[in-house]
Amino acid sequence: MAWGQAGAWRQRPLKAVRPRGAIPRRKPPEASLPGTVLGPPRLLKSAGFRFAALFAAMFAIAAIALVAVLWWATAGALDRQTDATVRADAIALTERWRDAGATGLAEAIEERLAVDVENELIYLLMDIEGQRRLAGNLDRWPAGLPADAAWIRTRVLHDGLATEARLHRVELPGLRLLVGRDETERSQLRRLLTEGVVWASGAVAVFALAGAWLIRHALQTWMGPAFVTTAAIAGGDLSSRVALSGRGDEFDRLAQTLNTMLDRIGTLMEGVRGVSDAIAHDLRTPIARARAKLEDALATSPDEEALRAAVEQGIADLDGISRIFQALLRIAEAEAGARRAAFAPFDLAPVLADAAEIYDAMAEARGQRLRTALPATLEVIGDRDLLLQAVANLLDNAIKFTPPDGSVELTARQAGAAIEVAVADDGPGISPEDRNHVGERFFRADKARATPGSGLGLSLVRAVAHLHAGEVRLEDAVAGRDPPGLRFVLRLPAP
């Protein structure tokens, strides 16, 4: 059986699903638009370059931080240690001077120098005029010492050798004291460290650049397939799909999403093509019929009465055509998902009750019974008018195909996470091989050719179900009975 309109509709050959590659390729336009030029992007605009630069910068900052910490912990610690011992020494000597005066201080210095086996202590005690050396191992006051600085690092002549020294100047009444340490070994260590850091920096720079280049290269490799595909699609080849690397990473997921999107676009394009085919094939027939009738009436009507009747018939035909058109548009809207704007939570139960009430009168007029089994409430999120239209189409269909004295049943229930609305009839049922075609536009099973209808009603039901993320199912109303009847189940996800 089937759904559809009076006998003049011929059955269209069922269209096989078009394989991906079969979508006709259009030649890309010769002159591409600005912005679609596909050459390599300029260096600064390239995201790959920016990522690479960012990577190099981060790498360098990390390396600099590491070196700074190392330096502070080694060379810096040695310096701080030297300063601390010098300061302690200076304080001890100052104490000694307080206790024993300049002579005691000079003795203390000589004592210290006498036990200094490593030869790293530096002392110089002079009178305030700087003329006379009282004690110490420097021959004279180092030249060019800043007058006011307490801590100095300078080169001094120590044991006949010019060495690096850290000096602390202590002013005592009538005396000038320098306490210091020979830093030759420490500065050697510092030099070694510096050398190490310089080499390491070179290595850091090399690694940063190599890493940056790798990142840029990898980005280009990963993005490449998507880029090539989108470029091909922009060029008009809709069959192109992004190749997956098989790693299942973010880029694969992006590619999959892109491919899903492209499939969806392909389906929509098919839909548009389907609608235009339908319009071309199936809307032209009634238009041609109406036109022929009007032309015939114009040429052959014997009197005004006949002409008037023909015009009225013509208007009725046009109304029928515009209803088919309206149904096609609604299906297209629902299929495109454009109607989600009207989605709102509402109670489906009273809507179903209304639908039953509207069609009950019609069933009664045909001597049929319309039975309902509905729950008290049935919360859904969706488009109230579209769902009513879908149920109305099902009821209309069921009533049409049920013989007088038969019964139609509208039931609804919450089945776990789904809501099932079912319409069952006593009609002839539908053969399993025809079931797959129900919902294709203008499909009408052979037995239904004589029943009025456009063949669009169940297309709309299916489109509405898909719009609500649901599905439709057809089954025998009573399996094994002859005729089995048809049970049409609309399954929607519960909110």
Added chain:
Amino acid sequence: MRILLVEDDAEVARFVKKGLQEAGHTVEHAPNGRDGLFLAASEQFDMLVLDRMLPGGVDGVRLVETLRSQGNRTPVLFLSALSAVDERVKGLKAGGDDYLTKPFAFAELLARVEALARRPSVDAPATRLRVADLELDLLSRNVSRAGKRIDVQPREFRLLEHLMRHAGQVVTRTMLLEKVWDYHFDPQTNVIDVHVSRLRQKLDKGFDKPLIHTVRNAGYMIRAEP
């Protein structure tokens, strides 16, 4: 009634204007939105019939929004080739009172224009509607004819109420579907006719004067005279 028709298609405009004039109305026609807005704002009209898409930079929705923002409450009927429900909602939200999709039957347009012009006033809500010997009590929800009580179902009551509120006017099938059932859908078959004829049977049974009349190619009308 003085009606302003704003419609850019000359043929449709001519057809609508002629029809409305034959129904006894005065019609001014503006071919674009700007002229329409100017006329609507500067002169007094009882009703505006607006195309939704208009040339001249001011479309139907903008026109109504502008008028409403100036406090102009003239009833507005949209005529539109945009049939999507969203479009309809947009038109009504902007301040339109009714929405009719092209192509339309003139009878439908006329019925809607007259229904809009004589909308029941909100100030004095009637509690009792009467047509000839038929009485409908809105408080007790009783229907009686010549004093004899008639049992009607709740939906039949609303159907009758709507017909009686528009007594003497044509009410089309789509108007009944929208106003009595509050759905916008295509019932595919003559379900409304079935409901009306069931109601008619209840009302006219045992009386020789029918009250609900079928208006050919248009809809239904309840009136006392045959």
